[in-house]
Amino acid sequence: MRAVLDIILLILQLYYWVMIAMIVMSWLISFNVINTRNQFVASVWRILNQLTEPVLAPLRRILPKFSGLDLSPIALFLIIFFIERIIAYYIYPYVF
Incomplete structure (x- = not known):
């Protein structure tokens, strides 16, 4: 089960x-x-847009809407951070 959680964390980091690449390119x-x-x-x-x-x-x-921002x-980013912390602090330690 920890391997699955590690894969989820890796996918979130990727x-x-x-997202960083898409922002910089935009x-x-x-x-x-x-x-x-x-x-x-x-x-x-096109690839970055299709992914994000x-x-x-x-x-x-x-x-x-904030005037073009x-x-x-x-x-x-906040959602990804929140999901990663939930996995790291609440799910990962209790999986055997």
Whole structure:
């Protein structure tokens, strides 16, 4: 059972880093540092959006809008942190 919990924690950490990559890439695209006309950039951007958008879209509907500021990634980071702490403190120690 601990192996399953370790895999869940690993997946949450990987998703955390995918979110960081998506945020950084969106900033780079917004400030015209990289261009989405480049085929490699466009494919990476498409992959990151396909990985993050199914989770971020429901959060965007729930959270209020703050004049162009997207708070859904911050909320997702808090949710990931909360799930990791629940597993680490309350589930993991009591699994034999």
